[in-house]
Amino acid sequence: MMETLVSVCPMADSMNNRAEKSTSIISNVPVKDSTADPTNLDLTGGLGGDANVSQALPKRLGLLETLDNSHIQQRVSVPSTQWGVISPLIGENLNLRYQQIPVRDPEEGEVIVRIAWTGICRSDVTFSKGPYSGFPKCNHIAGHEGIGHVVKSADPSRIGRPVGIRYIGYTCGFCTYCRSNLPEQCAEQMNAPKHYNGTFQQFMTVPWSCLIPLPMWVFDSDGRISPAIYTTAMCSGAAALKAIRTASVAVGDVVVINGIAGGIGHMAGQIAKHVFGAKVVGVDLVWKINSLIPDQSQSFYDRIVAAPDCKGDQMPPKFFQTLEEMCSDLRGSSADTRLADVVINCASTDQGFAGFENIARDGGVIVYCGVPRGELEIPISLHNLIERQLTIRGTLMGGPEATYEVMEYIRAGRIKPITTEITLNEVPKGMQDLLGCRGIGKLVVKVNGQLPWGEEF
Ligand SMILES: [Zn+2]
Numbered sequence: 001m002m003e004t005l006v007s008v009c010p011m012a013d014s015m016n017n018r019a020e021k022s023t024s025i026i027s028n029v030p031v032k033d034s035t036a037d038p039t040n041l042d043l044t045g046g047l048g049g050d051a052n053v054s055q056a057l058p059k060r061l062g063l064l065e066t067l068d069n070s071h072i073q074q075r076v077s078v079p080s081t082q083w084g085v086i087s088p089l090i091g092e093n094l095n096l097r098y099q100q101i102p103v104r105d106p107e108e109g110e111v112i113v114r115i116a117w118t119g120i121c122r123s124d125v126t127f128s129k130g131p132y133s134g135f136p137k138c139n140h141i142a143g144h145e146g147i148g149h150v151v152k153s154a155d156p157s158r159i160g161r162p163v164g165i166r167y168i169g170y171t172c173g174f175c176t177y178c179r180s181n182l183p184e185q186c187a188e189q190m191n192a193p194k195h196y197n198g199t200f201q202q203f204m205t206v207p208w209s210c211l212i213p214l215p216m217w218v219f220d221s222d223g224r225i226s227p228a229i230y231t232t233a234m235c236s237g238a239a240a241l242k243a244i245r246t247a248s249v250a251v252g253d254v255v256v257i258n259g260i261a262g263g264i265g266h267m268a269g270q271i272a273k274h275v276f277g278a279k280v281v282g283v284d285l286v287w288k289i290n291s292l293i294p295d296q297s298q299s300f301y302d303r304i305v306a307a308p309d310c311k312g313d314q315m316p317p318k319f320f321q322t323l324e325e326m327c328s329d330l331r332g333s334s335a336d337t338r339l340a341d342v343v344i345n346c347a348s349t350d351q352g353f354a355g356f357e358n359i360a361r362d363g364g365v366i367v368y369c370g371v372p373r374g375e376l377e378i379p380i381s382l383h384n385l386i387e388r389q390l391t392i393r394g395t396l397m398g399g400p401e402a403t404y405e406v407m408e409y410i411r412a413g414r415i416k417p418i419t420t421e422i423t424l425n426e427v428p429k430g431m432q433d434l435l436g437c438r439g440i441g442k443l444v445v446k447v448n449g450q451l452p453w454g455e456e457f
């Protein structure tokens with residue numbers, strides 16, 4: 001059985017091969033004993049006090065309406081210590097501790113965000129192991145799907161602002177890649193956890209320029225939609241939308257999604273069905289399929305089939321035949337092809353990547369947005385690629401605009417991400433479960449929860 005068929009945040013492994021400007025700084029950070037006084041910990045994510053955030057520009061918050069925050073300012077008190085999930089020393093295995101840690105004072109250009117909820121992404125597991133070049137080696141805090149409020153800032157007008165934390169915080173906006181809508185490739189980018197620690201802590205100190213503004217309605221939905229659900233738009237949902245857009249999915253298209261039960265996969269299925277009007281054939285591990293709740297899971301697929309139990313690189317004939325029949329069925333009897341218009345891989349798997357081109361129709365599109373472990377290859381003959389006029393694309397996580405768009409779909413009830421909510425002290429177990437490919441949909445962590453506006457906190 002393919003044992004690693006899970007959705008994975010599409011930036012984790014891809015970041016490891018890049019030239020990292022912060023490598024030399026991080027390599028000089030001394031390893032500290034996490035059992036020591038927590039107030040002695042360096043929680044800057046390996047950059048210490050050298051992080052140059054003085055050029056941080058609060059340029060992205062034009063979306064925000066004017067905020068009457070005078071009452072908020074009077075109620076804000078930030079503690080000196082907090083609870084967090086920290087990796088004291090990065091190694092081959094997860095080394096996560098839930099413990100008291102200091103709240104780091106903001107430097108110039110930084111603010112403190114009270115994290116309300118955060119998602120857990122498969123790449124949080126990747127970042128918490130290693131160490132990888134340019135990533136923190138010690139005192140690392142993962143998490144990059146957070147929502148919360150600014151509670152400390154040298155600029156009082158920022159206090160009380162609802163904000164989101166995505167993997168990529170800052171990009172230059174000027175380079176070739178930024179101007180080509182490829183911010184993931186920007187060499188000047190700042191992100192969590194490379195340049196500052198992430199959201200698995202109650203109070204996150206972060207450059208103001210690395211936040212995205214959130215609409216007020218995220219935290220003010222009258223209980224109709226929990227704010228927690230919007231964390232799914234920060235990374236997984238944006239990645240899912242980008243994959244679908246990249247494939248140019250159109251109304252009536254038949255889309256095969258591998259890894260359909262995972263964080264990205266199930267959102268890709270919902271968006272494809274309920275926003276783009278496509279028909280979806282899902283593929284995932286048999287035990288995941290068996291544990292799906294029918295009413296819930298049918299929101300993200302029309303047909304579903306278990307991934308083949310194979311070790312080879314060829315798609316078993318019976319599996320191919322089943323997929324073909326499902327695609328044909330969804331197309332209707334008058335269709336002149338039995339294959340899919342689009343194949344999207346949202347899974348991280350050691351096997352099963354090969355052969356996807358056989359499921360796509362001539363002229364079809366195959367998109368890979370799940371990053372596999374290791375150095376996997378997708379062998380395809382040039383003869384096949386050219387004569388069948390196939391398109392093969394890789395995509396990363398999508399920008400803030402994709403996050404906003406997915407949030408609007410959630411608000412409108414067009415998609416309903418499937419989440420399991422845990423508490424901050426349960427993050428180590430949740431991460432271990434993700435490592436073991438256990439779980440359906442998205443894991444969401446209630447860190448502080450809703451801001452009690454009427455109370456001291
Ligand atoms: Zn992610």
Ligand SMILES: [Zn+2]
Pocket residue numbers: 171172173174175176177178186187188
């Ligand atoms: Zn750039």
